[in-house]
């Protein structure tokens with residue numbers, strides 16, 4: 001079914017441009033209560049299975065922390081003659097991705113995962129030197145085929161934000177691949193059911209776009225899904241309580257300024273355009289995250 005794949009990708013591309021100019025186990029259970037200026041969440045400490053820790057911080061504390069570079073990838077494949085100039089911003093050729101990962105490793109970067117980021121932002125816990133987070137949106141199977149292989153060379157771990165409508169379709173990851181990513185220590189997050197803009201949700205959209213995908217991803221991975229990425233990076237303040245209600249403890253956008261009361265639900269990321277080499281990527285990482 002090529003058609004749905006193309007149409008979803010096209011919608012993603014068009015709106016991304018706009019945005020850019022733009023466990024079911026008790027041990028791992030996460031509970032969230034959040035007031036306007038305070039985010040509170042408990043989660044298990046992977047180092048110590050029986051110890052529960054809480055992510056608590058007021059917005060000012062979170063906003064005062066130095067931002068950690070978070071990179072956002074979509075497709076990892078060589079360009080085709082039919083790829084538009086804009087599409088090439090979202091399609092990173094294999095050699096470029098390989099070179100970018102090598103540069104990060106050679107330069108001493110360490111990939112971190114969202115729980116580490118939350119511990120840093122809310123409790124001031126130390127991160128490894130030169131931290132960076134790698135995130136992958138939209139379920140494209142090149143993320144598994146190319147991304148995983150390159151990341152394994154350096155022991156890197158990433159976050160995969162899945163739009164569940166495409167699971168198992170041609171060109172997209174299967175349930176087994178997503179499960180393997182989770183078992184390999186990567187984090188699976190939610191990216192809605194079919195990538196509609198959260199700013200337009202009403203009525204049953206929240207169940208369709210948030211509740212059902214969460215249940216499906218939790219069934220696939222056997223873990224609680226704690227992290228969300230907004231389609232196209234677009235968000236509004238009405239979406240944040242809906243995400244909190246579903247026990248997701250942070251949400252990732254793209255380039256907009258973070259929300260002054262809920263910075264943990266508007267964490268910034270940077271798309272790495274396909275034409276960039278590692279050096280250019282690193283220079284933008286330093287410029288964009290301060």
Ligand SMILES: [Zn+2]
Nearest residue numbers: 137138231232
């Ligand atoms: Zn997306």
